[in-house]
Amino acid sequence: MSNVALGSASVTVGAACAIAGIIVALLGILGYRPRWFADAKLLVGLMTLASVASVVIMERALITRDFTVQFVADNGSSQTPALFNIATLWAALEGSVLLWVLVLCGYVVAVVVKFRNDGDDPMMQWVMLTLFVVCAFFFLLMVGPSAPFTSFDPPAGYDGPGPNPLLQNHILMAFHPPILYLGYVGFTVPFAFAIAALVTGRVGEGWLVATRRWTVLAWGYLTFGIVLGAWWSYETLGWGGYWAWDPVENASFLPWLTGTAFIHSVMVQERRGMLRVWNLSLVVSTFALTILGTFITRSGVLQSVHAFVESQIGPWFLTFFALIVIVSLGLIAWRGDELRAPGRIDSPISREGAFLANNVVFAGFAFVVLLGTIFPLIVEAIDGRTISVGNPYFDQMTMPIGFTLLFLMAVAPILPWRKASGDVLSDRLIWPAWLGVGSMVFAAVVGARGWAPMLAFGLGGFAGGAALRQVVLATRRQGWRGLVGRTNGGMIVHLGVVLIAVAFAASNAYVRQGEFTLEPGDSAVISGHTLTYEGSRIVEYPNRVERKADIRVDGGQVYAPAISTYPFAGQTIGTPSVRSTLQDDIALSVLSFPEDADDAVVLRATVQPLILWLWIGGIVMAVGTALAVVPGRRRNPIAPTSALIPEPDSVEAPS
Amino acid sequence: MTRRLASWLAVASLGLSMLVFATVDEGPPLSNADRAYSLAQDFACPVCQGQSVAESDVVVARNIRREIRVWVDEGRSDAFIRDQLVDTFGEDVDYTPSAEGVTALVWILPVVGGAVAVTGLGLVFRRWQRDADLEATDEDQVLVEQAMADRG
Structure with missing residues (x-):
């Protein structure tokens, strides 16, 4: 059987399973089918098999270059190297929906396995119903407007163009999208539990406890996916930047912001039973923003370097987004009374007070990013003008927010719950404060100037000191266990954030760029580095031809940025070469080889300090998240400080 | 002057002077x-x-x-x-985006939103603090003692 037929069949089977799942869950809810969970498990299994099959079939089609599949004809090529051939799956819309669904099915299976004994729990019925609805939406997307398996009649000798050259130019492309999707899709699980909690009225802390690891894990993947994306963009696009406030970058950043707010404020609810409406809203917003982001970036309403060709999925996503928002808001309003917080915050100078401030700042951050991203659409709708909102706006608006967050990161971890006295604060903060000032002095000595980066270094040192203090205290008290668990892992994540913030401030403030036209033997000097052009050479690869310019950096190693021509795609792109050290980076890219001159090159060099620390910070954040997921020291369950506020009518969620 | 206060004064003045220095001395x-x-x-x-x-x-x-x-x-x-x-x-x-006409909203809205959020937060804390002057009842005392006893 052909790949098109097999693939379409598997997608259809998957859609049917998801819809059947909705019906089974509804029958369970209505009490018509007590053994609904067994059916649901079976359907999840079948649905997942169908999803795995569809991905395997598409990969087979890509690997065997089966150009009778339209997707392969459009995006595959006999010349694409093996690794990128596999990654071609997520190089265009239809394939990325396939991947999305695969990840989604994986999460649904994990939920079914983890809560396998909770079939009698009404909460699970609603969780499964929600999950099946989300699955059905995406499967139907593949049956309808984003069908991956449409047929194509290739003329004799046909060969495809291959994926966009930019997407087959760097190894990170193989990892950035799948990891990002693990993050995006992972938020479906807490969303399903939030909806179930609202419907069943068990709006206490049970659903939070049940899903908190899932949330942290999804958040970790999203974080790492975003950092990998920035890294990819830095290594491939060759303009020396890594974050451009591109609408798709913003679309991934928005759920990250609300997700980050949530994993902080959730602790206030667990400890004090407060902020219930807020936490539910954050979970819903995070999920809704992943859908809205997909709409914004995949429907062609906004332009972006990531946007695939315009497609018909826009109205689908918009409808789904509206459905999520309306249902969730309706449920929250309906449960309004039961969601009223039984507690109160005694003092703003307390851990919960800091978390509240943190949440307001993160919500503001998300608002600014969302506003800036969709503002061009709003203006166009109002008076037909086309405008752009970019770098200068986002930089100006987010800088004060960044400073506030760094400050909170320094103060919050050392604040006790409920109330803090001035003496306690002073004793705990003085060493972090010295570290902050110390980093400022150090920065000034090595030549840092400008108030903004200086403030960032100071606050970075302050926040880093506070996180380090907690880690040191915890490991002293508990040995290696002082590194695991949510609080301790969280402090490692904070250290990663500090590294990124400092690297971000330094690289933005002290970037130097120059464009040079060099003849062989010529040298250029930029930021104290000497770049010597030694001539160019042509290297042929199966999928491309590169003309490389050999540049000797500081009389040492030779780096070879190139201009790459992909004959099948009919595109020419630059392939940068980057010299990285812990101190600074030199990103080299060839702008052109002028035809009128003999082997001359137009070279762009960007020198930025501390770039490598961005990626190190990202890795530290990922490690911290992994440590946070490992169960930490159990608190004494009857310790008065950690007991949940009892609620007569709340039943614990399945665990 | 206590040692603590002196220490904080030193931190603050050193930090501030670094900021001033970094602002005034423009570097290359x-x-x-x-x-x-x-x-x-x-x-x-x-x-x-x-x-x-x-x-x-x-x-x-x-x-x-x-x-x-x-x-x-x-x-x-x-x-x-x-x-x-x-x-x-x-x-x-x-x-x-220009700061005139409709597009000015993109600059104004976040500032207004921020002001509203800060005010709201301030009001909420004030209300909480006003309500916080509750004395623990005898029942509460018993509960706490019981919990402490269970723990020990």
């Missing part, structure tokens, strides 16, 4: 190339999808970069360069 001046690079990031490449003039490799972007460089070398102001580019390519190449 920006070269024309640096100013051109910074400007190129503030404008959208007119034919690309969501890329700035600095990012893009297409011919138009390269030409604009060259033009910006020429203007910078001639000592033109940022405003002049902006007007030139907007006249040639349209308002949507300018990444900085």
Whole structure:
């Protein structure tokens, strides 16, 4: 059987399973089918098999270059190297929906396995119903407007163009999208539990406890996916930047912001039973923003370097987004009374007070990013003008927010719950404060100037000191266990954030760029580095031809940025070469080889300090998240400080 | 003066003087190339999808970069360069939304939102603090003692 037929069949089977799942869950809810969970498990299994099959079939089609599949004809090529051939799956819309669904099915299976004994729990019925609805939406997307398996009649000798050259130019492309999707899709699980909690009225802390690891894990993947994306963009696009406030970058950043707010404020609810409406809203917003982001970036309403060709999925996503928002808001309003917080915050100078401030700042951050991203659409709708909102706006608006967050990161971890006295604060903060000032002095000595980066270094040192203090205290008290668990892992994540913030401030403030036209033997000097052009050479690869310019950096190693021509795609792109050290980076890219001159090159060099620390910070954040997921020291369950506020009518969620 | 206070005063004054120093001492001046690079990031490449003039490799972007460089070398102001580019390519190449008319909202809304949030937070804390003057009842005392006893 052909790949098109097999693939379409598997997608259809998957859609049917998801819809059947909705019906089974509804029958369970209505009490018509007590053994609904067994059916649901079976359907999840079948649905997942169908999803795995569809991905395997598409990969087979890509690997065997089966150009009778339209997707392969459009995006595959006999010349694409093996690794990128596999990654071609997520190089265009239809394939990325396939991947999305695969990840989604994986999460649904994990939920079914983890809560396998909770079939009698009404909460699970609603969780499964929600999950099946989300699955059905995406499967139907593949049956309808984003069908991956449409047929194509290739003329004799046909060969495809291959994926966009930019997407087959760097190894990170193989990892950035799948990891990002693990993050995006992972938020479906807490969303399903939030909806179930609202419907069943068990709006206490049970659903939070049940899903908190899932949330942290999804958040970790999203974080790492975003950092990998920035890294990819830095290594491939060759303009020396890594974050451009591109609408798709913003679309991934928005759920990250609300997700980050949530994993902080959730602790206030667990400890004090407060902020219930807020936490539910954050979970819903995070999920809704992943859908809205997909709409914004995949429907062609906004332009972006990531946007695939315009497609018909826009109205689908918009409808789904509206459905999520309306249902969730309706449920929250309906449960309004039961969601009223039984507690109160005694003092703003307390851990919960800091978390509240943190949440307001993160919500503001998300608002600014969302506003800036969709503002061009709003203006166009109002008076037909086309405008752009970019770098200068986002930089100006987010800088004060960044400073506030760094400050909170320094103060919050050392604040006790409920109330803090001035003496306690002073004793705990003085060493972090010295570290902050110390980093400022150090920065000034090595030549840092400008108030903004200086403030960032100071606050970075302050926040880093506070996180380090907690880690040191915890490991002293508990040995290696002082590194695991949510609080301790969280402090490692904070250290990663500090590294990124400092690297971000330094690289933005002290970037130097120059464009040079060099003849062989010529040298250029930029930021104290000497770049010597030694001539160019042509290297042929199966999928491309590169003309490389050999540049000797500081009389040492030779780096070879190139201009790459992909004959099948009919595109020419630059392939940068980057010299990285812990101190600074030199990103080299060839702008052109002028035809009128003999082997001359137009070279762009960007020198930025501390770039490598961005990626190190990202890795530290990922490690911290992994440590946070490992169960930490159990608190004494009857310790008065950690007991949940009892609620007569709340039943614990399945665990 | 206690040692604690002295320590904090030292931290604060040293930190502040570092900030002042970093603001006043400008370091090496920006070269024309640096100013051109910074400007190129503030404008959208007119034919690309969501890329700035600095990012893009297409011919138009390269030409604009060259033009910006020429203007910078001639000592033109940022405003002049902006007007030139907007006249040639349209308002949507300018990444900085203007602070006039409808577009001013993009600047105003976050500020208003921030002010509302801070005020709201302040009010909530004040209300909480006013309500917080509750004395523990005897029942509460018994509960606490029981819990402590169970724990020990």
